[in-house]
Amino acid sequence: MGYEILFFWLARMILMTAYYLDEIPFKNVYIHGILRDKDGRKFSKSLGNGIDPIVMSEKYGADALRLALLANVTPGNDACFYEEKVEHYRNFINKLWNISRFILGKEGKLKIVDQKPQPKTMADQWLLGRLAETTNVVTEALENYKFSQAIDTLYDFTWNDFADWYLEIAKVEGKKEEILHYVLPMVLKLWQPFAPFVTQTIWEQAGAEDLLMVSSWPIIKDVKDKEASEFIASLQQVITALRTYRADNKIPPTEIFNCYFKAKNFVDEFADYLPVIEKLARVKLVDQEISGGSTLAFDGGILQVEQQVKKISPTEIADLQKYIVSLEAKLNDESFMSKAPEAVKEKERAKLVAAQEKLATLEK
Amino acid sequence: MSELEKNYNITNEGEIYKKWEESGFFNPDNSQAKKVFSVLMPPPNVTGILHLGHAMENSLMDIEARFHRMKGEKTLFLPGVDHAAVATQAKVEAELMKQGIKNPRAELGREGLLAKIREYAETSKATIIRQIKRLGSSCDWSRLAYTFDEKRSAIVFELFKKMYEDQLIYRGYRTVNWSVKGQSTLSDDELEYIEEESTLYALKYSADFPIAISTTRPETKLGDTAVAVNPDDERYQKYIGQTFTVDLGLDKPLTIKVIGESEVDMNFGTGAVGVTPAHSQTDFAWYQKNKEIGLIAVIGKDGKMTDNAGKYAGQTVEECRQNFVAFLKDKNLLLNEEKLNHNVAISDRFRDEIEVLPMEQWFINVNLPIPGKNKSLKELMREAVTVGLNNNKNKKVNIVPERFTEAYLKWIDNLRDWCISRQIWWGHRIPIWYKGNEQMVSEENPGEGWEQDPDTLDTWFSSRLDIQHASRRRSKNLSSRYLDADGL
Numbered sequence: 001m002g003y004e005i006l007f008f009w010l011a012r013m014i015l016m017t018a019y020y021l022d023e024i025p026f027k028n029v030y031i032h033g034i035l036r037d038k039d040g041r042k043f044s045k046s047l048g049n050g051i052d053p054i055v056m057s058e059k060y061g062a063d064a065l066r067l068a069l070l071a072n073v074t075p076g077n078d079a080c081f082y083e084e085k086v087e088h089y090r091n092f093i094n095k096l097w098n099i100s101r102f103i104l105g106k107e108g109k110l111k112i113v114d115q116k117p118q119p120k121t122m123a124d125q126w127l128l129g130r131l132a133e134t135t136n137v138v139t140e141a142l143e144n145y146k147f148s149q150a151i152d153t154l155y156d157f158t159w160n161d162f163a164d165w166y167l168e169i170a171k172v173e174g175k176k177e178e179i180l181h182y183v184l185p186m187v188l189k190l191w192q193p194f195a196p197f198v199t200q201t202i203w204e205q206a207g208a209e210d211l212l213m214v215s216s217w218p219i220i221k222d223v224k225d226k227e228a229s230e231f232i233a234s235l236q237q238v239i240t241a242l243r244t245y246r247a248d249n250k251i252p253p254t255e256i257f258n259c260y261f262k263a264k265n266f267v268d269e270f271a272d273y274l275p276v277i278e279k280l281a282r283v284k285l286v287d288q289e290i291s292g293g294s295t296l297a298f299d300g301g302i303l304q305v306e307q308q309v310k311k312i313s314p315t316e317i318a319d320l321q322k323y324i325v326s327l328e329a330k331l332n333d334e335s336f337m338s339k340a341p342e343a344v345k346e347k348e349r350a351k352l353v354a355a356q357e358k359l360a361t362l363e364k
Numbered sequence: 365m366s367e368l369e370k371n372y373n374i375t376n377e378g379e380i381y382k383k384w385e386e387s388g389f390f391n392p393d394n395s396q397a398k399k400v401f402s403v404l405m406p407p408p409n410v411t412g413i414l415h416l417g418h419a420m421e422n423s424l425m426d427i428e429a430r431f432h433r434m435k436g437e438k439t440l441f442l443p444g445v446d447h448a449a450v451a452t453q454a455k456v457e458a459e460l461m462k463q464g465i466k467n468p469r470a471e472l473g474r475e476g477l478l479a480k481i482r483e484y485a486e487t488s489k490a491t492i493i494r495q496i497k498r499l500g501s502s503c504d505w506s507r508l509a510y511t512f513d514e515k516r517s518a519i520v521f522e523l524f525k526k527m528y529e530d531q532l533i534y535r536g537y538r539t540v541n542w543s544v545k546g547q548s549t550l551s552d553d554e555l556e557y558i559e560e561e562s563t564l565y566a567l568k569y570s571a572d573f574p575i576a577i578s579t580t581r582p583e584t585k586l587g588d589t590a591v592a593v594n595p596d597d598e599r600y601q602k603y604i605g606q607t608f609t610v611d612l613g614l615d616k617p618l619t620i621k622v623i624g625e626s627e628v629d630m631n632f633g634t635g636a637v638g639v640t641p642a643h644s645q646t647d648f649a650w651y652q653k654n655k656e657i658g659l660i661a662v663i664g665k666d667g668k669m670t671d672n673a674g675k676y677a678g679q680t681v682e683e684c685r686q687n688f689v690a691f692l693k694d695k696n697l698l699l700n701e702e703k704l705n706h707n708v709a710i711s712d713r714f715r716d717e718i719e720v721l722p723m724e725q726w727f728i729n730v731n732l733p734i735p736g737k738n739k740s741l742k743e744l745m746r747e748a749v750t751v752g753l754n755n756n757k758n759k760k761v762n763i764v765p766e767r768f769t770e771a772y773l774k775w776i777d778n779l780r781d782w783c784i785s786r787q788i789w790w791g792h793r794i795p796i797w798y799k800g801n802e803q804m805v806s807e808e809n810p811g812e813g814w815e816q817d818p819d820t821l822d823t824w825f826s827s828r829l830d831i832q833h834a835s836r837r838r839s840k841n842l843s844s845r846y847l848d849a850d851g852l
Contacts, residue, residue, distance in 0.1 A: 007775045008553040009406055011745055012824050014761060018744040019532075019734065020523055024753050026404060028762045032424065035416050043416055053419035054495055061374035062500050069420040070427070076765040081416060097372040108367040142431045145764055147424055193430035196500045197377045200384075205368050213502065214389050217434035 030145045033078035035069070040080070056086050063195035064090035070147045070194075092155065093198050096191065099163050100202045103180045110206035113182035116220070121272065123169045124179055125228035130161050131183055132220040138190055139217070154190055162187065165236065172276045186218050235273055242281035250361050259283040320359050327352040381497055389433070391504045392440040400440075401432035405503065407444030407511060410488040411451045414495040426501045433502070443496065443503035445489050447512035449791035449823035450554055452488075454546060454713035456481045456790075469547075474789050481790045485512075511826050512792070520792045520826045521807045528796075528805050530735050533728055533784070539641075539648040540783045542721045544667035546714035548787040549725055551822055552780075555718060557707040566634050566700035567692050569610035569620060575600055576699050578633025580706060581643075582692070583684040586612060586673050587662035588620060590639035592650060595624035597635055613691060614674035621657050625650055642722045645780065661722055681719075726785040726794060726819070745776050784822045791820030 010029055017025040036042055037049045044050070057065045067089035072079045104110060119125040134157040141150035162183065170176040188199045192212050203212040242259070251257060259281075261267060270277065274285055330336055331348055340348075388394045392402070403425045408418050429441035460468040460480065468477050489510065496503065509516060527533040540549040562580045569577075575591055593600035603622040611617045620638075627646070628637060641651030641659040651659055662673045669676045669684045676684040692698040709718040730741045739747070747753055749769055752760035763769045785794060794817040797804050804810060 007772060008824060010761075010763075010772065011776065011779075014745050014748045015741050016523065018748055018753055019741060020526065022753070024748050024759045024761050026761065028764060030424070030764045031768050032421065035420055051416060053414060053416050054498060057377075057498055058374075061372070062377055062498060065419065066423040066427075066499065069416070069423050073420070073424070076768060081420075093372060097368070101368040101370075104368050106367050142428065145424075145428070147427065189434065192434065193427040196384075196426075196430060196502075197374070197380055198372055200380050201372065201376065202368065211384065211387055211389065213384060213430060213433065214387075215434065216436060217431065 060090040126232040402440035407446035409448035453790040543711040545716040587660040588638040785819040
């Protein structure tokens with residue numbers, strides 16, 4: 001309950017039950033703060049800053065609203081709430097949907113794997129460890145009313161570990177059906193209390209007949225694997241460093257550049273993961289030093305990367321400018337704008353924004 | 365089977381909720397589990413629509429309910445709706461006034477106005493329940509507790525009767541919070557404090573009165589019967605116990621006794637305050653310790669000065685303040701005026717400034733030892749969050765986060781006898797009947813010639829036990845199990 005009514009409700013609830021029933025009304029009372037707007041003000045009629053939760057749920061879905069309402073909420077403290085927050089979690093709900101859609105594939109059917117599958121690669125071992133860890137943290141957080149921690153942990157696992165890393169690695173390694181059909185149901189179960197609608201919808205569309213709300217909560221013995229987690233952390237470090245390098249040097253995302261690892265032990269250590277590095281960092285690993293390349297250093301004993309940077313040609317900038325002009329013309333064309341479906345127009349606008357951003361980067 | 369739809373479609377959320385509801389799994393009776401988890405919804409008021417705070421609260425309760433249900437526990441998320449006496453009546457009256465009905469109570473009468481409020485409350489109730497469902501809350505709707513339904517009304521009566529018979533409920537003459545606009549008493553919980561700039565006046569009752577006093581409400585000084593000073597204050601110590609007669613130009617002179625009260629702040633204003641037992645809760649408490657000083661009510665229920673205010677009778681408090689300050693100036697009794705920001709209590713629902721008035725009302729005695737328990741209600745409320753009820757560790761209420769326990773205990777310390785009678789009509793009617801000098805407690809009309817007390821009960825009185833009752837009514841055996849609950 002909110003602390004502003006703590007004493008009214010709590011004290012009298014205790015008074016009446018203690019007097020009349022010789023009982024306490026409840027064992028635990030969780031006190032939450034109040035929600036404030038972006039500027040830290042209370043929501044009030046006179047300020048006109050009210051947000052109707054029902055309008056939000058009709059616009060973004062009830063799940064997104066629930067997450068937005070509870071993210072950053074800690075016992076007894078106030079938290080901020082604003083529409084962009086709901087939008088942010090709507091994007092996450094869509095992400096969860098897309099992850100599921102990808103895993104379920106063309107067939108669209110979940111072949112639930114109940115038993116923990118045997119990991120075949122370091123990445124498998126790491127993911128199963130992270131799932132166990134996440135499950136335990138979320139369980140403990142919910143036992144102790146730490147809503148914000150539960151949501152953040154689960155969000156990070158789902159989007160970052162599972163979608164951005166594991167699924168990308170899985171595309172390279174292949175043959176992941178068993179693991180994915182073990183992990184996805186777990187993820188859906190863990191999200192069910194927070195986002196009951198989308199998880200039930202996926203569950204149902206994936207062919208499950210029972211209701212997810214009465215499926216059993218995951219209990220996983222801690223299988224966190226130190227070796228695998230250290231290994232994947234190093235791998236992530238390499239790939240992230242290469243991605244940062246690409247961004248810093250304005251190398252277009254489509255460009256595959258050559259890379260040479262100077263450290264001898266590197267190739268041995270990452271032997272099985274060289275194709276993953278190539279694919280995720282969009283590089284080509286060569287076994288000879290590259291003359292004229294630059295050196296990139298990062299910690300962890302994997303010392304150097306060299307690559308060739310392609311100079312940006314003046315024509316590239318000119319081409320991009322022409323492209324932008326043509327997109328702008330299209331978006332100003334009344335006959336196009338009146339006929340085209342909103343989705344198409346949306347796409348064209350996005351193209352324009354992307355092109356403008358790219359141009360700005362090149363011109364820097 | 366075919367591929368998952370391209371995008372997640374939120375328009376099916378209503379269908380999904382229906383499926384959950386029809387499955388029966390929201391009802392814990394359909395679970396075979398032994399371990400019980402229940403969470404009680406603090407009932408939202410039927411005063412309109414769900415706001416963000418409700419939405420947040422419902423989301424966090426639902427997350428806990430769904431989590432425990434999935435852990436295989438017999439889970440109850442118990443929904444409730446509060447008829448919210450003052451809040452609802454104030455809202456409907458304001459609506460009616462907007463529609464041109466200037467005085468709804470006078471124009472529609474008790475039954476007519478109640479019909480309007482009932483209609484509004486039913487609509488709000490339906491809206492709120494629909495909205496709670498929209499957010500996905502997995503409540504057991506078969507147990508919905510509305511604080512104004514028959515079952516809840518029955519328990520309110522039982523409780524009132526028991527407290528009345530235990531003499532915890534009494535009719536007394538005490539100061540209460542009064543809303544002139546709402547023409548009703550209000551509990552301390554129904555007040556809101558707003559900061560306002562006002563003037564702190566330093567004045568003397570008469571030229572030869574030895575002590576100057578400070579006040580923001582000079583007009584109430586017409587009802588003063590004492591001056592309170594700090595017993596440690598060397599300036600005034602010598603006057604404690606002395607009585608003075610002063611002439612403020614009223615029909616009768618005032619008799620002012622100097623009393624020592626350690627609560628008086630020596631450093632605020634002149635360090636001495638006029639004691640107005642009739643119009644201040646603090647002063648009333650001092651009066652109870654020093655009854656000989658007497659009590660003079662100078663403000664009436666209509667917010668105007670009473671006959672006790674002599675030539676000011678019939679004036680509003682503001683008019684009287686102006687005129688009396690002019691009188692003090694004229695007599696050279698006004699020593700100082702300074703601007704000061706202070707908190708003013710207003711009615712959270714009627715929105716007018718509260719007057720403290722002495723009145724005959726129904727109160728709950730929070731300090732009286734309860735027959736058979738040898739403890740007061742205050743002690744029960746304290747014990748439940750400290751050592752556990754009846755010193756039973758298993759009957760201790762844990763507050764999360766813990767730091768609120770201290771604030772709660774402090775609040776209990778400052779708790780005064782609680783005024784439970786309201787002059788509004790929307791609520792449980794006080795089950796006391798009168799015939800001549802006779803008085804009895806009864807749910808129904810005891811017979812010819814008996815008339816029921818016209819007042820209703822504070823909504824807080826009725827919104828407490830209903831929830832326990834909701835759990836109990838299913839089956840006696842289940843009661844203690846569902847009481848093993850979390851309140852969020």
